[in-house]
Amino acid sequence: MRMGELYKTAEGKEKHVPIIDLLKGEGKAGKDIVKVVVGKDVPHPNLTEHHIVWIELFGVKTDGNVIDIGRSVFGPGYTEPSACFHVSCADFKALVATSYCNIHGVWESTHEL
Numbered sequence: 001m002r003m004g005e006l007y008k009t010a011e012g013k014e015k016h017v018p019i020i021d022l023l024k025g026e027g028k029a030g031k032d033i034v035k036v037v038v039g040k041d042v043p044h045p046n047l048t049e050h051h052i053v054w055i056e057l058f059g060v061k062t063d064g065n066v067i068d069i070g071r072s073v074f075g076p077g078y079t080e081p082s083a084c085f086h087v088s089c090a091d092f093k094a095l096v097a098t099s100y101c102n103i104h105g106v107w108e109s110t111h112e113l
């Protein structure tokens with residue numbers, strides 16, 4: 001079984017799936033900024049009892065190896081589920097973002113480069 005098969009695909013997709021935006025060359029040392037946001041168009045609840053716990057970003061290299069680029073962990077009510085990573089995207093053929101809701105589980109999106 002692949003990890004992706006475990007992810008949720010049912011209702012609530014629009015407020016759980018992480019959205020990946022890429023700003024080429026605008027990061028530190030000329031790297032690209034990869035911004036990952038959950039609830040971009042439809043806000044996700046941000047309460048202790050229901051919130052986005054973390055966002056994680058992976059890079060898929062041309063040889064298929066998957067690199068864990070980083071993770072942001074959120075305190076409910078104090079910050080929005082949004083993270084920026086400064087990455088050299090030329091090293092990757094795709095970016096994969098995952099997010100975790102404490103009630104609705106893990107969600108995923110892929111941005112092909």
Ligand SMILES: [Fe+2]
Pocket residue numbers: 016044050051101102103104
């Ligand atoms: Fe949720």
